[in-house]
Amino acid sequence: MEEKKYNAWYEETFQGTRLSLALEQMVYTGQSEFQKVEIFDTVRYGRVMTLDGVFMTSEKDEFLYHEMLTHPAMLTAIEPKRVLVIGGGDGGTVREVLRHPSVEKCVMIEIDELVVTACKEHLPSIGTAWEDPRLDVRFADGIDYVKNSEEEKYDVILLDGTDPIGPGEVLFAMEFFRACKRMLKPGGALALQSETPMLMGEVFAETQHKLRELFSTVAPYFGPVALYPSGQWSWTFCSDELDPLAPRAERQAEIAQGCRYYNAGIHNGAFAIPNYVQALIDERGKKS
Amino acid sequence: MEEKKYNAWYEETFQGTRLSLALEQMVYTGQSEFQKVEIFDTVRYGRVMTLDGVFMTSEKDEFLYHEMLTHPAMLTAIEPKRVLVIGGGDGGTVREVLRHPSVEKCVMIEIDELVVTACKEHLPSIGTAWEDPRLDVRFADGIDYVKNSEEEKYDVILLDGTDPIGPGEVLFAMEFFRACKRMLKPGGALALQSETPMLMGEVFAETQHKLRELFSTVAPYFGPVALYPSGQWSWTFCSDELDPLAPRAERQAEIAQGCRYYNAGIHNGAFAIPNYVQALIDERGKKS
Numbered sequence: 338m339e340e341k342k343y344n345a346w347y348e349e350t351f352q353g354t355r356l357s358l359a360l361e362q363m364v365y366t367g368q369s370e371f372q373k374v375e376i377f378d379t380v381r382y383g384r385v386m387t388l389d390g391v392f393m394t395s396e397k398d399e400f401l402y403h404e405m406l407t408h409p410a411m412l413t414a415i416e417p418k419r420v421l422v423i424g425g426g427d428g429g430t431v432r433e434v435l436r437h438p439s440v441e442k443c444v445m446i447e448i449d450e451l452v453v454t455a456c457k458e459h460l461p462s463i464g465t466a467w468e469d470p471r472l473d474v475r476f477a478d479g480i481d482y483v484k485n486s487e488e489e490k491y492d493v494i495l496l497d498g499t500d501p502i503g504p505g506e507v508l509f510a511m512e513f514f515r516a517c518k519r520m521l522k523p524g525g526a527l528a529l530q531s532e533t534p535m536l537m538g539e540v541f542a543e544t545q546h547k548l549r550e551l552f553s554t555v556a557p558y559f560g561p562v563a564l565y566p567s568g569q570w571s572w573t574f575c576s577d578e579l580d581p582l583a584p585r586a587e588r589q590a591e592i593a594q595g596c597r598y599y600n601a602g603i604h605n606g607a608f609a610i611p612n613y614v615q616a617l618i619d620e621r622g623k624k625s
Numbered sequence: 626m627e628e629k630k631y632n633a634w635y636e637e638t639f640q641g642t643r644l645s646l647a648l649e650q651m652v653y654t655g656q657s658e659f660q661k662v663e664i665f666d667t668v669r670y671g672r673v674m675t676l677d678g679v680f681m682t683s684e685k686d687e688f689l690y691h692e693m694l695t696h697p698a699m700l701t702a703i704e705p706k707r708v709l710v711i712g713g714g715d716g717g718t719v720r721e722v723l724r725h726p727s728v729e730k731c732v733m734i735e736i737d738e739l740v741v742t743a744c745k746e747h748l749p750s751i752g753t754a755w756e757d758p759r760l761d762v763r764f765a766d767g768i769d770y771v772k773n774s775e776e777e778k779y780d781v782i783l784l785d786g787t788d789p790i791g792p793g794e795v796l797f798a799m800e801f802f803r804a805c806k807r808m809l810k811p812g813g814a815l816a817l818q819s820e821t822p823m824l825m826g827e828v829f830a831e832t833q834h835k836l837r838e839l840f841s842t843v844a845p846y847f848g849p850v851a852l853y854p855s856g857q858w859s860w861t862f863c864s865d866e867l868d869p870l871a872p873r874a875e876r877q878a879e880i881a882q883g884c885r886y887y888n889a890g891i892h893n894g895a896f897a898i899p900n901y902v903q904a905l906i907d908e909r910g911k912k913s
Contacts, residue, residue, distance in 0.1 A: 340638050353631060353647035353668035380641035381824065398823065398855075400901070535686065535851055536669065561849060561857035563823055567686075568856010569849035597901040606894020613688070613885040 347377060347385070349392050351566040352536065356392070358382055365459050369451035371504070376459045382564065384460055386427060388452070388499065392564040394427050399463050402530070402570065403429035404599040405560045405607065408592055409574055410493050410528035411437050412584040412604070417492040418442070421520060423479035424508075425497035426452030428464020431474075434495070435466045436595060437588070443472050444491075450476040480507055483516040490522040496529035501540055509540065511547050518551050526576040531557060534614045535567040541614075542621035548575050556581045557614070558607040560598070571614075581608060635665060635673070637680050639854040640824065644680070646670055653747050657739035659792070664747040670852065672748055674715060676740070676787065680852040682715045687751050690818070691717035692887040693848045693895065694860055696880055698781050698816035699725050700872040700892070701862070705780040706730065709808060711767035712796075713785035714740030716752020719762075722783070723754045724883060725876070731760050732779075738764040768795055771804040778810040784817035789828055797828065799835050806839050814864040819845060822902045823855040829902070830909035836863050844869045845902070846895040848886070859902075869896060 343359035361378040368374070372389045379385050383396030394402065407430055411417055420434050422445040434443050447453055453474065456464050466472060475482075479498075494517055501509035521527055534541045534557075541557075548555040552575040562570040574581040584604055593600040610618075631647035649666040656662070660677045667673050671684030682690065695718055699705055706729045708722050714735040722731050735741055741762065744752050754760060763770075767786075782805055789797035809815055822829045822845075829845075836843040840863040850858040862869040872892055881888040898906075 340640070343641060346643065348643075348645075352629070354670075355634065355636075355643075355645040355647075357636075357643040357645065359641035359643075382642075535849070559849075561823070561847075561855070563855040563857065567849070567851040569851065593900070597904075598899045600897070600900055602894075602897030603899060606890075606897040609888070609890030609894040611886045611891060612881070612888055616885075 343380065347379065347387070349387070349390060354536070354566060356564065356566070358385065365455050367451050367455055369449050371449045374451055374455050376455060385564070386456065386460060391500065394429060394460075394463060395564055396460070396462055398563040399427070399429050400597040401560060402562045403433050404596050405558070405570075406430055406495055406497060406528060406530060406572055407433035408596070408599050409558060409572070409581055409584070409604055409607070410495065410526040412589045412592060413574070413576070413579045413581050414493050414526050415524065415585070419489060419491045419522075420444070421446070421491040421494045423483070423494070423496050423498060425495070427456045427460060428453070428467060430495055430497045431472055432464060432466040435469045435471060436592060440471055443469075445472065445474045446477050446479040446482045447474065448476070448478050480513055480516070483513070483520050486520060490520050490525070492522055492525050494521055494525070494527045496527070498530065500532065509544055509547075511550070514547055514551055524578045526574060526579050527552075528572055528574050531571045531573040533565060533567045533569055534559075534571055534611075534617060535569055537566075538617045539621070541571060542617040545573065545618050546621055548573060551575070553577045554580065556608055557610065559609075559611070559614075560603070560607050631668060635667065635675070637675070637678060642824070642854055644852065644854070646673065653743050655739050655743055657737050659737045662737075662739050662743050664743060673852070674744065674748060679788065682717060682748075682751060683852055684748070684750055686851040687715070687717050688885040689848060690850045690858065691721050692884050693846070693858075694718055694783055694785060694816060694818060695721035696884070696887050697846060697860070697862055697869055697872070697892055697895070698783065698814040700877045700880060701864070701867045701869050702781050702814050703812065703873070707777060707779045707810075708732070709734070709779040709782045711771070711782070711784050711786060713783070715744045715748060716741070716755060718783055718785045719760055720752060720754040723757045723759060724880060728759055731757075733760065733762045734765050734767040734770050735762065736764070736766050768801055768804070771801070771808050774808060778808050778813070780810055780813045782809055782813070782815045784815070786818065788820065797832055797835075799838070802835055802839055812866045814862060814867050815840075816860055816862050819859045819861040821853060821855045821857055822859055822899075822905060823857055826905045827909070829859060830905040833861065833906050834909055836861060839863070841865045842868065844896055845898065847897075847899070847902075848891070848895050
């Protein structure tokens with residue numbers, strides 16, 4: 338079959354690999370004090386947002402990432418009422434959080450107001466919960482917040498940050514993880530995106546070991562995210578009391594009904610650790 | 626972090642998406658009557674082979690594909706002695722097949738001798754079993770073979786073909802699947818690569834329904850393959866007698882020890898069907 342020709346492409350280069358998407362039109366370009374925000378329409382992934390040229394989310398595949406960051410922790414927690422999201426300016430994570438009826442308050446700390454403003458206007462299909470009265474969006478530094486807040490602690494904390502390259506590095510620092518734990522209630526769960534084990538194996542393994550110093554259960558889990566390097570992504574579930582393989586089945590069935598990726602089988606299967614990933618973790622363990 | 630600059634890239638364009646790999650050097654280029662065969666060294670995926678410009682396999686990620694095509698069927702079959710592989714010219718699939726001690730004979734039917742010749746010379750780390758006396762490699766048309774062979778039938782058949790685009794389309798035709806079943810022993814299992822549900826949802830769903838006309842159990846399963854479009858791939862297990870969720874645990878533990886991706890948890894988890902994929906299958910069912 339002859340490949341259709343497209344004249345314009347948007348490309349992201351990541352350490353010797355490059356993913357390009359055929360472009361229909363640029364929709365928005367803005368520059369905040371933190372980063373460049375771009376939103377555009379593509380042929381195969383619908384509308385896409387990038388930050389500093391890195392693919393963050395697309396209409397076509399966003400559900401993979403947002404459901405997998407959110408539901409394993411939310412459905413393992415006993416009755417999550419207070420939820421903290423750090424990052425997540427496109428609104429996809431808080432949308433999934435707020436589908437859980439037990440939630441009374443969801444605080445989202447996003448450093449860059451421009452991401453939210455741009456996504457509200459140009460990616461309304463992702464952030465469908467901005468008007469939910471339980472949502473409290475604050476434009477602030479999430480690191481400062483978890484270090485210094487005197488607010489009531491949280492049942493679930495979700496870290497929806499950017500890659501640990503350049504400015505995002507602090508989001509994978511021990512100091513930050515420790516401060517997050519400070520804001521977690523006893524019996525709570527924390528989940529974070531933890532990068533691609535295929536292309537960022539060292540960061541992935543290092544992160545596992547940092548978290549193991551803080552939590553008695555640290556369980557990485559895996560799933561596809563088409564627009565992220567290698568296409569295989571990981572998240573990590575952390576808790577001192579909860580077993581991620583024992584989600585609350587009744588609530589799970591209800592939530593899964595409204596999901597496009599997640600269900601009970603996906604939940605359990607995602608926690609299976611590929612042999613090469615286990616080897617990465619074990620090797621890193623020998624070094625320390 | 627500043628992205629290192631690379632001057633040469635090898636790119637594959639797939640329907641409005643394009644994956645490019647930073648190139649160290651071309652190693653081999655050849656043209657057979659069927660296709661162009663290229664082998665080259667890349668920065669992030671080691672040595673890579675393409676056919677007509679389409680990424681087929683790489684040293685870095687080949688294990689994902691070959692283990693997942695091979696072991697679910699091989700470990701569900703009761704005691705696979707005779708195995709048929711159609712395609713698979715890089716040798717990765719027969720390598721995994723021949724790790725099973727019960728195998729007495731593995732027939733591999735590859736249409737293009739040049740692929741095998743080139744891979745034997747330039748990708749020896751993938752095809753490590755070419756000298757196994759149980760292996761019978763034949764350069765012939767797999768479609769003719771399954772239609773016309775009068776040989777003894779097989780316990781397991783693995784279809785390791787190219788995409789159903791252009792010349793590969795016949796490898797996803799009902800007529801071909803029916804002929805494959807003709808060559809399968811009662812109690813046997815067939816597995817095939819069945820494309821990316823994310824970007825080839827229609828072909829994926831259509832294939833499921835074709836196979837359901839032939840087999841009482843048709844179970845798609847999923848895993849990452851970094852170099853294939855979208856990064857999420859599918860395979861499909863077919864049998865009239867066997868339950869893919871009941872692999873032989875003792876043999877499985879032995880085989881998994883030598884795997885880089887596959888293990889018991891991965892096996893079961895891979896058969897969890899994402900909601901959007903189930904919806905694709907159901908929608909296609911309504912049309913017929």
